[in-house]
Amino acid sequence: MVTSFYITPKAIFVVDQQRTCQLVTLGCKVNQYETQLVLETLQQNGYREAADGESADLCIVNTCTVTNTGDSKSRQVIRQLAKKNPGTKTIVMGCYATRDPQAVSELPNVIEVVTDKRELPDVLGRFGIFDMPAGISEFEGHRRAFVKIQDGCILKCSYCIIPKVRPGIRSRRPQDIEDEIRRLVDNGYCEIVISGIHVGHFGIDTNNLTNGDNPERLWDLFRRLDRIPGDWRMRLSSIESVEVNDDFIKAAGDCEHLCPQFHPALQSGSDTVLERMRRRYRVDRFLERLDQIRDMLGNDPAFTTDIIVGFPGETDAEFEETLETCRRARFMKIHAFPYSRRDGTPAADFKDQLPPNIIKERVHALSSLERDLALDFYNNRVAVGTQQVVLAERICDDRPGWVKGTDQWYVPTEVQGTAADLGRFVRCIPQEANRHGVVASRIDTAEDRKTLATAGKSF
Ligand code: SF4
Incomplete structure (x- = not known):
């Protein structure tokens, strides 16, 4: 068994390099990024990932709560890990852990529930794991690397639980993001996905005042990152149409490394549904922003989006409006999410929840339209x-x-x-x-x- 001494500002301690860990992630790109950061912290402290069939000395689960299914899958994973690793200490973090720490703490082997990620370094410290790095160096198991630039959402869309579990905006230091991406590019990653909970709000929090009273916003970050040399590209994971302003559009046109593909989340193509969803835009304004990006980029950018199908009270006519908006937007890809009642959100209490068969039919219709729109886009690429x-x-x-x-x-x-x-x-x-x-x-x-x-x- 190999041991070595690690000297940190906090302590001198012996690290057993044979210690093993198992990390499981549920949910979004941001969760995947956060797990990678924890993995690198563990590796730096002498841990390695347990091989298939080998039990782990420490388990970490990064949970999701975006739907009720996210909760139950999170519980299921924790139970499965406990079965596979009897008696192994398990730390649980992520959105479900934040939303219902009591339920999580009662699951087998759970010894710590992290409800606020800012406490994570202290929690890991209690396990002799110190010095969480400022960023990642690789992205295990992926060809492209996700980089989190900010956390949190301050909006109140009526179907969404996220602002309750990731409240407030916390933007990372632009220099840390730049250093991280340079490292990833040097390590051979050709594509970096700029991710966050609400990336359009990058830099609006006062913590990010890097230049007097002039915080660096998303478009400034694009320009900063675009100066990183090499054969690489960045892709923006998503953007809210209201945050597509002149600065954004201009930077999108100028930055050579930025992919001409954007993911403005429409959610519904009906103004009345958007109002009930408490979204901040209406259809005409949304389409106008897409046209502005098309005008600036010239080379026909691709737009992809998310649509929630069967929001409470959605009528046939409102759903038809959504189909028509998608045609007008000429989306290349549509993620059609059947509306799923999320406890703790205002929409869960709305009357007129739609029966599953109607939602299923509409998802089917939207998916069929998506296939046609995608084929149009592909054909156009061949023609050009x-x-x-x-x-x-x-x-x-x-x-x-x-x-x-x-x-x-x-x-x-x-x-x-x-x-x-x-x-x-x-x-x-x-x-x-x-x-x-x-x-x-x-x-x-x-x-x-x-x-x-x-x-x-x-x-
Ligand atoms: S913008 Fe709306 S949907 Fe997106 S995380 Fe914030 S509240 Fe949720």
């Missing part, structure tokens, strides 16, 4: 023929000698390649579109690229 830069993510099992990935517009693409390409950019020209995406032909030389790239940014 602009160079694609595809992040190769996996081998095509049914097509030897080909890999799959997504390009700068987030178009799923198949292109000639091998395992050596995985995690790297493959440059190609779209040849044909189908319901699954685009089939492209690879361009290998700089001369090819110079000749064939017809328009748009080069990444």
Whole structure:
């Protein structure tokens, strides 16, 4: 058994390098980022991840509470871990832990429930784990790395529990974010997803006053990050349409490393539903912002969105309005979420909760529209023929000698390649579109690229 001495400002202690840990994450990109940060902290303190079938000395579960299902899955995971690792101390963090610490503390093996992440370093310290780094260096199990730039939401959408469990805005220091992304790029990550709970509010909190009274906002951060050299790109995870202002649009047009794909969450395409959801925009204004981005970027950006289907009281006519808005928006991808009653939110008490069969039918109709809109977008990419830069993510099992990935517009693409390409950019020209995406032909030389790239940014 190998042991070594670690000297930290806090203490001198012996670290047993054979200590093992198991971390499980439920939920969103932000949770995944936070788990990665905890994993790197543990590794720095001599832990390694338990192998398959090996029991762990410490378990950490990062929970989710966005739906009632998130709660029950979180409980299930904790119980399963306890079965697999009898007697192992388990720390539980994340949104469900914050919302219902009592219920979590009663689950087997749970020894600590972290209800406020700011307390996490102290909690880990009680286990002899110190010095949480300011950022991550890799993103285990992923080809692209998620980077959290802020936490928290201060809005009050009527269906959402998140502001109760992640209250207030906490933006990270821009320099820490920049250092982290430089590190990730140096470590070979080609695509960084800029993530947060409400990224459009990055920098509005006073903690982030880095320049006198002039805090760095999201568009300033884009410009700062865009100066990081190398063959890499950043993708914005989501944005609220009301935060798409002139500064944002201008930065989106100027920043070479920023993907021309944006995810403004529409949630409903009906003004009356939006009002009941307590969203801050109406359909016309939303569409106007999309047009402004299209005008600025020229090279037809891709828009993806989230829609909640079957919000309480949603009539047939209101749902039709949503379909029409999606057509007008020309979304490339729509995440259709069947409305799920979330205890603790105002909408859970609204009358006229819709029966599951109606919600199912509407999800089906929206998914069918999404497939048509996606195909239109893919066909258009083939017609324009602009160079694609595809992040190769996996081998095509049914097509030897080909890999799959997504390009700068987030178009799923198949292109000639091998395992050596995985995690790297493959440059190609779209040849044909189908319901699954685009089939492209690879361009290998700089001369090819110079000749064939017809328009748009080069990444
Ligand atoms: S913007 Fe609305 S939906 Fe998004 S986290 Fe905040 S309250 Fe929830």
